[in-house]
Amino acid sequence: MFMAIHFPLNQMISWTALNNNSSLSAHEGVSLGASAYEGVSLGAVRRRLDHFHQKVQKHIWSSGRQTAPRLCKLHANINISKTSVSDNYSQVHFQESSEKKATSPRLRASIVLPKDEDIVWPCADDNIPFWRKEFPTSQATSKARINVRQDSDIMHIVHVTAEMAPIAKVGGLGDVVTGLGRACLHRGHRVEVMLPFYECLQKEQINDLTLSDTYSSYHNGDWVSTRAYRGHVTGIPVILIEPANHFFKGQCVYGGSYNELEAYLFFSRACLELMQVTATQPDIIHVHEWQTSALSLLYWDMYHNLSVKKPRLILTIHNMEHYGECRQEQLNICGLDGSVYNTIEKALDDRTIGHNPERLSLLKGGIVYSNAVTTVSPTYVKETLCSGWLSNTLMQYREKYVGILNGIDTVLWDPATDVFLPAHFQAHETEGKRICKQYVQRGLGLDSNLMTMGKKITNKGSNSPLVVCITRLVAQKGLHLIRYAINRVAELGGKFILLGTAPDGRVQEEFEYLSNQCKESNNVRLLLTYSEELSHMLYAAADIVLVPSMYEPCGLAQMIGMRYGAVPIVRRTGGLADTVFDVDHDQSHANQPNGFVFEGIDEGSLNGALERAFQYYNEKPQLWMELISKLMQIDNSWEKSAGEYIDLYNSVRVR
Ligand code: ADP
Numbered sequence: 001m002f003m004a005i006h007f008p009l010n011q012m013i014s015w016t017a018l019n020n021n022s023s024l025s026a027h028e029g030v031s032l033g034a035s036a037y038e039g040v041s042l043g044a045v046r047r048r049l050d051h052f053h054q055k056v057q058k059h060i061w062s063s064g065r066q067t068a069p070r071l072c073k074l075h076a077n078i079n080i081s082k083t084s085v086s087d088n089y090s091q092v093h094f095q096e097s098s099e100k101k102a103t104s105p106r107l108r109a110s111i112v113l114p115k116d117e118d119i120v121w122p123c124a125d126d127n128i129p130f131w132r133k134e135f136p137t138s139q140a141t142s143k144a145r146i147n148v149r150q151d152s153d154i155m156h157i158v159h160v161t162a163e164m165a166p167i168a169k170v171g172g173l174g175d176v177v178t179g180l181g182r183a184c185l186h187r188g189h190r191v192e193v194m195l196p197f198y199e200c201l202q203k204e205q206i207n208d209l210t211l212s213d214t215y216s217s218y219h220n221g222d223w224v225s226t227r228a229y230r231g232h233v234t235g236i237p238v239i240l241i242e243p244a245n246h247f248f249k250g251q252c253v254y255g256g257s258y259n260e261l262e263a264y265l266f267f268s269r270a271c272l273e274l275m276q277v278t279a280t281q282p283d284i285i286h287v288h289e290w291q292t293s294a295l296s297l298l299y300w301d302m303y304h305n306l307s308v309k310k311p312r313l314i315l316t317i318h319n320m321e322h323y324g325e326c327r328q329e330q331l332n333i334c335g336l337d338g339s340v341y342n343t344i345e346k347a348l349d350d351r352t353i354g355h356n357p358e359r360l361s362l363l364k365g366g367i368v369y370s371n372a373v374t375t376v377s378p379t380y381v382k383e384t385l386c387s388g389w390l391s392n393t394l395m396q397y398r399e400k401y402v403g404i405l406n407g408i409d410t411v412l413w414d415p416a417t418d419v420f421l422p423a424h425f426q427a428h429e430t431e432g433k434r435i436c437k438q439y440v441q442r443g444l445g446l447d448s449n450l451m452t453m454g455k456k457i458t459n460k461g462s463n464s465p466l467v468v469c470i471t472r473l474v475a476q477k478g479l480h481l482i483r484y485a486i487n488r489v490a491e492l493g494g495k496f497i498l499l500g501t502a503p504d505g506r507v508q509e510e511f512e513y514l515s516n517q518c519k520e521s522n523n524v525r526l527l528l529t530y531s532e533e534l535s536h537m538l539y540a541a542a543d544i545v546l547v548p549s550m551y552e553p554c555g556l557a558q559m560i561g562m563r564y565g566a567v568p569i570v571r572r573t574g575g576l577a578d579t580v581f582d583v584d585h586d587q588s589h590a591n592q593p594n595g596f597v598f599e600g601i602d603e604g605s606l607n608g609a610l611e612r613a614f615q616y617y618n619e620k621p622q623l624w625m626e627l628i629s630k631l632m633q634i635d636n637s638w639e640k641s642a643g644e645y646i647d648l649y650n651s652v653r654v655r
Helices: 042-063 069-077 172-186 260-277 294-301 328-332 362-369 378-386 391-396 431-443 479-491 505-517 532-541 557-563 574-579 603-619 621-633 638-652
Strands: 002-008 078-085 089-096 156-160 190-196 207-219 222-233 236-243 284-288 312-317 372-375 401-403 466-472 495-501 524-527 544-547 567-571 596-598
Touching: 156 172, 156 260, 172 190, 172 236, 172 284, 172 638, 190 260, 207 236, 207 260, 222 260, 236 260, 260 294, 260 328, 284 294, 284 638, 294 312, 294 362, 312 362, 312 638, 362 391, 372 378, 372 638, 378 391, 378 401, 378 574, 431 466, 431 532, 466 479, 466 532, 466 557, 479 495, 479 505, 479 524, 479 603, 495 505, 495 532, 505 524, 532 557, 544 557, 557 567, 557 574, 557 621, 567 574, 567 603, 567 621, 596 603, 603 621
Parallel strands: 156 190, 156 284, 190 236, 284 312, 312 372, 372 401, 466 495, 466 544, 495 524, 544 567, 567 596
Antiparallel strands: 002 089, 078 089, 207 222, 222 236
């Protein structure tokens, strides 16, 4: 028995419909949640069918229906007999190897929207807000990227980091470690992530968690009993380091009631100590930010002289503002002689020369001691070579300093499959986005006059643009511009939602005050909390994502926003300048204008961009729809950037 499955080329698709009764009908589409190309292998097809199986299960879970068990079994018996490719479709013919009769579904690539009556519409006075209800677990673990180029020369890469999404994410660092890690893993490399075993880790997101090693690691004249646990997070092997002291206890990743500098010095050494006691010799140790920069010093001046000889060190700087201030005697705590590093060539913070005491910078030490240093966008490289106190050191090490643009994990961030969304969508099928907007606006008590689904919704009239801003509330992010936008968007007839938290209590209080002031507003909500789930829903609901940063090493919000069909309004700085090109002014990027960009740090500059965006939205709805469909197809995945990292790893590794 033959069946043909049509996959659209180069496009993520998700399964579409299940029959209302108890089985899949031959005429209802399903998709396999992945793209397909010529020459697709049997293994790849099986993986897709596995994926489909999970989709079906998810649907059963979410709809409460008992349905479609037969197709789920199909994948065991399928052989490919032929593949062919046309302009738009790859057609793969399958033959069942057994003569068993089975449903023969015609598979098509489209999103099926939930029926209006199937959506449980939230409202603002629900006891449990819509973003805090239970969601099915993301199947990202098993969503291996099919057709990803496999590298033949395999490396062992260990990331040592203070953050990892989703189990310990505060900002972009967590996203980057997971996204880059998964991208390298899918190219065939052996990747591990070493992370402190924070008390607040979201343990339910760690699979196969087991205690693997018990050992001791040095701290301040003692050897602290330490446990290493192993598990998997979104498919990536992780190693969690848990000292038997008070480090990493508390309800937050940062800001616990322990000395953070000492804790990360301990962690940096404990990671190397584990490699030493387990005789592990990765090709690359990839450290991130000041928190793990001391590992480079510890490696070259201590462990490399012991038995960990092979690794080479990469440091990625995600934000130059945090440089790891450290006094000499504090460095002694991890077993290094702090005085050795108190020179301008090593780790001395140039600005403190002649002060009492002079200070070290762990980040500077990391720059000096690592084999290569990266930061997260080419423009941020230029900016940091020209300004800031580390520019002298970076100039000195210019040869080993490169900018590699961050990507986003397009499996974890996928509006066609995102488990947090009430409806799915993709480029050219954006109806689900309208449902998300309506859902979020209703749930937050923002006046929603959108027409219900099934009817055509235009951008005219009551359908005002929704602007979202999802950010840490720190000066870097342009707090004064965010404050300005809150009112200005409403004046322009739009709606504004802020999702953010401020590490500084005074800023948090100020925004709480503003939030209370607009509690009754139909147009503004300020949500001063951290919620991964809500962030997904807001990106999906948004017409516009606002990123008005004073400086921005890379920025992920604009890339995630684009993937979810939200048009970015950004300040031209750092990675924002590398990823967003103005629809009116960036003629040099004729093929890729994708948002609204402003230069100045004043409110008038932002206002100009807001007004232009609103004008497009209100007066050129067709162009706007074309723009969002284009945005969603922009490739900001890790594919290209992971390749650049792998080239860099290869350039420093020892064979
Ligand atoms: P940074 O690393 O400087 O915080 P990025 O733009 O690189 O900024 O990354 C921010 C990441 O953190 C994005 O994934 C964004 O969605 C997320 N984020 C920021 N604030 C919140 C919040 N309050 N709730 C959920 N996610 C947030």
